[in-house]
Amino acid sequence: MAGDRDCSESLRTAVLDAAGESRPLQLLGHGSKAFYGRESVGDPLSLAEHSGIISYEPTELVITARGGTPLKEIEDALREKGQMLPFEPPQFDGKGTIGGAIASGLSGPRRPWGGAPRDLLLGMKLLDGRGQILRFGGQVMKNVAGYDLSRLMAGAMGTLGVLLEVSIKVLPKPPQEHTLMLSAGDCSVTWPLLHKMLIEGIPVTASYSQGEQHKLRVACSPQRVKQIVQRYAVEAVDDQDAFWRALRDQQLDYFKQKDPLWRLSIPPAANIDDEEQMLCEWSGGLRWLFSQRPGSEIRTLVEKVGGHAILFRNGDRSGEIFHPLHPRLADLQIGLKQVFDPEGIFNPGRHYPDY
Amino acid sequence: MHDRLTLAGEFRRMLPEECVIYREEELIPYECDGLSAYRKVPLIVLLPYTAEQVEEILRFCQQRQIPVVPRGSGTGLSGGALPHEQGVLLSLARLNQILEIDSENMQARVQPGVRNLAVSEAAKPHGLYYAPDPSSQIACSIGGNVAENAGGVHCLKYGLTLHNVLQLTLITIDGERLTLGSGSLDAPGLDLLTLITGSEGMLGIVVEVLVKLLPIPQRQQVVLAAFDDIESAGNAVAEIIAKGILPAGLEMMDNLSIRASEDFVHAGYPTEAAAILLCEVDGVDEEVSEEISRVREILQQSGATEVRAARDEQERARFWAGRKNAFPAVGRISPDYYCMDGTIPRHQLGRVLKMIGEMSKRYGLRCANVFHAGDGNLHPLILYDANNPGELEQAEAFGGEILELCVAVGGTITGEHGVGMEKINQMCAQFRDEELETFHGVKRVFDPLTLLNPGKAIPTLNRCAEFGAMHVHAGKLRFPELERF
Ligand SMILES: Cc1cc2nc3c(=O)[nH]c(=O)nc-3n(C[C@H](O)[C@H](O)[C@H](O)COP(=O)(O)OP(=O)(O)OC[C@H]3O[C@@H](n4cnc5c(N)ncnc54)[C@H](O)[C@@H]3O)c2cc1C
Numbered sequence: 001m002a003g004d005r006d007c008s009e010s011l012r013t014a015v016l017d018a019a020g021e022s023r024p025l026q027l028l029g030h031g032s033k034a035f036y037g038r039e040s041v042g043d044p045l046s047l048a049e050h051s052g053i054i055s056y057e058p059t060e061l062v063i064t065a066r067g068g069t070p071l072k073e074i075e076d077a078l079r080e081k082g083q084m085l086p087f088e089p090p091q092f093d094g095k096g097t098i099g100g101a102i103a104s105g106l107s108g109p110r111r112p113w114g115g116a117p118r119d120l121l122l123g124m125k126l127l128d129g130r131g132q133i134l135r136f137g138g139q140v141m142k143n144v145a146g147y148d149l150s151r152l153m154a155g156a157m158g159t160l161g162v163l164l165e166v167s168i169k170v171l172p173k174p175p176q177e178h179t180l181m182l183s184a185g186d187c188s189v190t191w192p193l194l195h196k197m198l199i200e201g202i203p204v205t206a207s208y209s210q211g212e213q214h215k216l217r218v219a220c221s222p223q224r225v226k227q228i229v230q231r232y233a234v235e236a237v238d239d240q241d242a243f244w245r246a247l248r249d250q251q252l253d254y255f256k257q258k259d260p261l262w263r264l265s266i267p268p269a270a271n272i273d274d275e276e277q278m279l280c281e282w283s284g285g286l287r288w289l290f291s292q293r294p295g296s297e298i299r300t301l302v303e304k305v306g307g308h309a310i311l312f313r314n315g316d317r318s319g320e321i322f323h324p325l326h327p328r329l330a331d332l333q334i335g336l337k338q339v340f341d342p343e344g345i346f347n348p349g350r351h352y353p354d355y
Numbered sequence: 356m357h358d359r360l361t362l363a364g365e366f367r368r369m370l371p372e373e374c375v376i377y378r379e380e381e382l383i384p385y386e387c388d389g390l391s392a393y394r395k396v397p398l399i400v401l402l403p404y405t406a407e408q409v410e411e412i413l414r415f416c417q418q419r420q421i422p423v424v425p426r427g428s429g430t431g432l433s434g435g436a437l438p439h440e441q442g443v444l445l446s447l448a449r450l451n452q453i454l455e456i457d458s459e460n461m462q463a464r465v466q467p468g469v470r471n472l473a474v475s476e477a478a479k480p481h482g483l484y485y486a487p488d489p490s491s492q493i494a495c496s497i498g499g500n501v502a503e504n505a506g507g508v509h510c511l512k513y514g515l516t517l518h519n520v521l522q523l524t525l526i527t528i529d530g531e532r533l534t535l536g537s538g539s540l541d542a543p544g545l546d547l548l549t550l551i552t553g554s555e556g557m558l559g560i561v562v563e564v565l566v567k568l569l570p571i572p573q574r575q576q577v578v579l580a581a582f583d584d585i586e587s588a589g590n591a592v593a594e595i596i597a598k599g600i601l602p603a604g605l606e607m608m609d610n611l612s613i614r615a616s617e618d619f620v621h622a623g624y625p626t627e628a629a630a631i632l633l634c635e636v637d638g639v640d641e642e643v644s645e646e647i648s649r650v651r652e653i654l655q656q657s658g659a660t661e662v663r664a665a666r667d668e669q670e671r672a673r674f675w676a677g678r679k680n681a682f683p684a685v686g687r688i689s690p691d692y693y694c695m696d697g698t699i700p701r702h703q704l705g706r707v708l709k710m711i712g713e714m715s716k717r718y719g720l721r722c723a724n725v726f727h728a729g730d731g732n733l734h735p736l737i738l739y740d741a742n743n744p745g746e747l748e749q750a751e752a753f754g755g756e757i758l759e760l761c762v763a764v765g766g767t768i769t770g771e772h773g774v775g776m777e778k779i780n781q782m783c784a785q786f787r788d789e790e791l792e793t794f795h796g797v798k799r800v801f802d803p804l805t806l807l808n809p810g811k812a813i814p815t816l817n818r819c820a821e822f823g824a825m826h827v828h829a830g831k832l833r834f835p836e837l838e839r840f
Contacts, residue, residue: 059593060700060731082599111540118546119518132789140698141730142515142770144504144553145778145785146794146813151517151549155541172599195459199482201570201639224642267538269459285540306538323543328531333545335800339793352544 004052006066008125008133008164014045015162016131019343027158027347029068029097033104037157039317040350047099047162053077054165055139061170062122062139067099067163074098084173086114090248099163105155108248109206109217112268112282114171118154125165126153129341139167152336157351160340174219177205179240180228182214190214191269193232194283202228208247209280210254217244247281254279259290260315262298266307273301288312295320322351330354357421357441359398366401369411374449376400385444388429388436389491392693392747393776397424397438402446406526406562409445413560414530416443422809423528425556427467427499430491432694433775435503435555435811442809447498450562453477461568462521462538467498467561471505474566483568486513489771490679498561504553506771508604508678509635511729513569515771517552524563525551528802538565550797555773556808558801572637575603576647577671580659581628585609588630589704591657592728595634598653600646604635605729609708612681612723612736619684622677623670625661632659632728633674681725682736689721689738693750697761698770701731710760711735718753720746732770733761759784774812782812783819791816 018025024042028034051068058081065074071091078084088108089101107116123137126149137143137150153160182190190209194216198204206217217240218228229236246252255261266272268284279288291298295311302309308323325333330352337344337355344355363377376382377399386394398421403409416423422442429436438444451468458481463474471492474485488507489495495505500516501523513519522536536548551558582588588607595602608616609630617624624631632654636646647664654662665671677684685692699707708724715722721738735757739750758768758781768774768781782791794813798805814822 057700057702059597060702061596062700105541105546115514115518116541118549119514128793134790134793135786136790138698138765138767140700140732140766140770142506142510142698142727142732143767144771144773145767145769145782146774146790147558147797148504148517148549148553149793149797152546154549155546160545172596172601175599198461199458199570201573203638220642224639265537265539265541267460267462282540308537308539308541308543310543325544326533328527328533329535329544329547332533332547332800336545336797339796339800 003049005049006052007050008127011045011047011050011127011162011164012131012133015127015129015345018043018345019129019131022343022345024345024348027103027162029100030070030095032092032095033100033106035313036104037350038321038353040347042345042348048097050164051097058083060139061141062167063170064139064165064167065098066165067097069098071096071098071101078170079173082173083170085120085168086171087111087117087120088114088248089117090250092249094249098166098168102154102163102166103156103158109208109244109281112285113205116154118151120169121151121154122167122169124150124153124163124167126150127162127164129161129343129345133164137167141169158347159337159351159355161346174205176221177217177219178222178225179237179243180216180218180225181235181237182216183233185212191284195269197232198283204283206244207281207283210278211276215240215243254288257290258314259292260311261313262289262291263310263312264289264298264302264307265309266302266305270305270307272305299323325352357398357419362421363399365415366399366412369415370401370403370408374402374404374408376402385426385429385438385446388426388431388434390432390434390437390775390777392691392741393434393437395438395440397444398441400444400446402449404449406450406524406532409526409560409562410530410532412443412445413526413528416806417528417530417804420804420806422806424808425498425502425560427496427502428470428494430495431499431503431775432696432772433769433777435773435775435808437776439809445560447496447560447562454563456481456568458483460538462565463568464563464565465497466563467496467501469497471495471497471500478568479571481568482571484571485519485566486569487516487519490682497564497566501552501561501564502554502556503771503773506727506730506732508606508675508727510727511605512601512603517549519567520548520552520564521567522565523548523551523561525559526562527559528804528806532562533559536565553773555775555812557798557812558807572603573639574643575635575637575671576643577604577633577635577665577674578647578650578654579624579663579665579674580632580634580654581625581661582630582632582658583628583660585630585708586705587658588632589701589728591632591654591659593701594653594657595650598649600650602634602650602729603637604633606633606678607631607726607728608678608681609724611721612685612725615684615688615723616677616681619687620673620676620680622673624677628660633678678725685723685736685738690740690742691738691747693737693739693754694772695735695737695754695757696732696769696772697758697766698730698732699761699764699766701728703764703766707733707760707764711757714753714756718749720750720753722753727770730770731766755781776811779811779814779818780822782814783822788816788819791819
């Protein structure tokens with residue numbers, strides 16, 4: 001195995017020292033998502049050495065691993081048993097740790113059908129800002145004892161503590177996945193067709209639209225693909241695994257632009273401006289947009305349809321990155337931060353300026 | 356101490372007359388939830404019609420420091436909606452409108468008092484349904500489902516309430532209205548939606564819920580398999596999953612519950628079997644046929660004595676009716692029963708059932724087992740008679756021991772029914788002081804005066820200290836032979 005090391009004690013000491021001096025720490029896995037979130041300050045605390053799969057029971061559909069375990073190592077172990085991480089986490093630059101995947105809360109193309117990190121996280125061991133090692137949740141599918149604090153860590157950008165160990169629900173990998181190409185036209189043309197397919201129970205596991213190109217990934221037998229091709233007048237294309245991986249990891253040419261990249265999360269059927277320039281995933285629920293337009297304009301655009309926007313890459317990393325919160329929600333967030341990290345040492349400012 | 360009549364007068368100035376219930380005889384129906392062994396008469400019951408009225412009530416209660424216990428349909432099994440003698444019981448039953456079915460986005464916006472099944476009924480004309488299906492679905496409310504993170508027999512494939520809720524409107528104790536989550540697949544900031552789901556009415560009142568709807572599967576097919584020992588049934592479950600099949604539902608019942616259900620609903624169960632498994636597969640026609648034949652094969656190889664697929668929709672409904680009515684069925688063979696809700700890693704099933712069998716002998720109380728086998732959620736039903744002095748206490752002690760066993764094998768004291776009042780002592784077995792303190796810290800962020808559902812869900816450290824002292828006899832832990840997790 002790549003690395004199998006329990007560094008809980010040294011990490012705990014580092015946190016206690018930092019807390020004693022109110023000295024901020026920047027939590028660092030592989031650094032594959034260093035571009036993401038706001039600029040933070042503090043001494044880097046490397047978590048990558050704290051690595052290794054602790055237990056994996058394929059028939060229990062659960063894997064437990066240390067936070068620094070490479071996603072790749074986890075995926076390899078799962079693949080061997082015909083299983084997968086259902087949220088298809090991105091591996092930017094081919095890297096990434098499981099702790100970072102959970103903390104960033106990011107999911108890949110399978111998200112609407114496979115779930116997000118928060119959906120699949122069953123439990124964790126957390127090192128909080130007081131240097132305490134806390135266990136929340138567990139390794140079982142259903143657990144409602146106490147507040148669900150482990151899921152709260154998903155997407156918290158490491159601001160509440162160090163994820164020492166995580167237990168994640170895994171699923172059987174579909175034996176076969178195929179890619180379909182939809183006829184040309186923009187999103188507004190293809191949406192009704194996609195919606196029809198979804199309602200009719202076509203086992204879609206990913207969707208992609210950019211300009212006039214539209215692809216769907218479906219999990220079913222070749223016979224079924226033939227029927228789908230006929231019924232919906234679509235075309236089947238082979239060997240698209242690399243394409244979906246490149247979409248997941250943002251390696252497609254589209255992502256090579258230099259302007260600020262916005263991530264728009266909106267209700268799938270919503271219509272918004274600038275659609276022709278966007279790359280859409282999640283059957284329309286996730287849209288990527290390179291744009292020089294002021295953030296406030298973009299945020300207004302998505303707010304109108306009940307969504308939110310993140311300045312994902314490029315642009316001013318010290319400004320507003322994540323969508324601003326209702327003041328009362330912001331207060332609750334600060335209150336929770338104080339429960340887990342009273343000295344404010346973990347990734348200060350990485351998520352929101354004031355915590 | 357608050358005076359009932361004075362307070363009633365004040366609430367009647369705020370709310371329509373019929374919303375304020377304060378006469379002793381009218382309060383009685385509210386004295387318990389589905390866990391009827393615990394009863395308390397509330398000071399007052401309030402039944403508002405609108406979210407604005409809820410805001411006003413909460414603001415008033417915060418100002419006067421009056422405890423507030425939220426209540427949905429009162430089907431909860433852990434005493435979560437058990438009233439507070441000095442407090443308001445706030446029923447959400449009249450916020451019962453389905454506000455919107457959005458078939459384009461496959462979502463439904465509903466008020467908290469809407470019954471679980473009513474959502475699927477309303478979505479049906481659009482070819483959609485709401486997946487979480489607790490056995491109590493004809494009665495329980497969506498608000499109560501959110502508060503308990505309710506599961507159902509189909510949550511192995513389709514997830515718990517948490518996985519099917521997109522957005523909540525929450526009113527905090529100071530009367531502020533908040534929107535958590537969004538109509539899209541994520542929302543900015545910390546994921547408070549997940550924190551509120553399953554928080555048992557301790558952090559705020561849910562007044563609106565946006566749920567996800569799914570397309571009704573083209574075909575659903577259920578297979579019933581009989582086994583002459585429980586262990587083989589457990590292994591069959593593991594085998595199905597190991598073969599990469601994710602059934603829509605995968606349920607197990609033991610002999611006592613099979614017989615009780617068969618007597619009650621005539622589901623056609625084999626009453627001689629030590630255990631039965633119900634395995635449901637859904638999807639498009641050919642794929643269902645294909646998967647069913649694989650399931651059949653696996654079941655036979657795992658030693659099933661009989662494998663039977665439901666021949667038609669009626670038979671399928673009957674197979675499920677037996678399972679879904681297991682609790683009331685057991686209720687017919689015993690004056691009282693006490694329902695437990697532990698979750699265990701599935702591979703521990705054989706061992707746990709054996710130990711429960713031993714406890715049953717030791718306590719002299721029968722125990723029927725119903726099991727959400729796919730996700731390891733075990734419902735032992737302890738049969739007792741409250742009219743026999745001491746028997747309730749024995750049943751509680753037996754139940755407590757089962758829950759601690761679940762923790763000891765790496766599981767949890769509650770999979771879906773919540774801690775409420777009932778399992779508050781067992782929380783001390785599952786969590787350490789630092790963890791409990793963190794829970795209290797979170798509670799204070801939302802409800803600094805601890806007025807919402809006080810005394811439930813999270814025990815005080817003092818309580819645990821007392822419980823521990825009475826529990827660890829002569830320095831000995833329970834189940835010393837088991838490895839600790
Ligand atoms: C026969 C039977 C079978 C059952 N089967 C299942 C099952 O298969 N799966 C399962 O998960 N459960 C099951 N249950 C348990 C119960 O039905 C669920 O816990 C259900 O979610 C409770 O909903 P309710 O509306 O009755 O809530 P209540 O019992 O009224 O309240 C439950 C909790 O939620 C809080 N609450 C209620 N409404 C709100 C609100 N709007 N805002 C904030 N807090 C609120 C209450 O304070 C309380 O703590 C079963 C119960 C019975 C009696």
